[in-house]
Amino acid sequence: MDISEIDKQIAELQKKKEDAIKENKKKAVVDVKKLILDFKVTKGDLRGKAMKQLIGENSLNSSLKN
Structure with a gap:
């Protein structure tokens, strides 16, 4: 098996x-x-609070800072 066959399988x-x-x-x-x-x-x-639990407080805080 050559690399091109492996690449095809990966695709x-x-x-x-x-x-x-x-x-x-x-x-x-x-x-x-x-x-x-x-x-x-x-x-x-x-x-x-429910939204923070769904997406995680850290994700919410970092998105609010940007």
């Missing part, structure tokens, strides 16, 4: 990975939307 696997991520992301969005509707979650429910 094919990368494409499969991207497709799998895309498909899983679609399912996750559907699941989250259903949960939001089921539990009647509002924007207010996601503000403040």
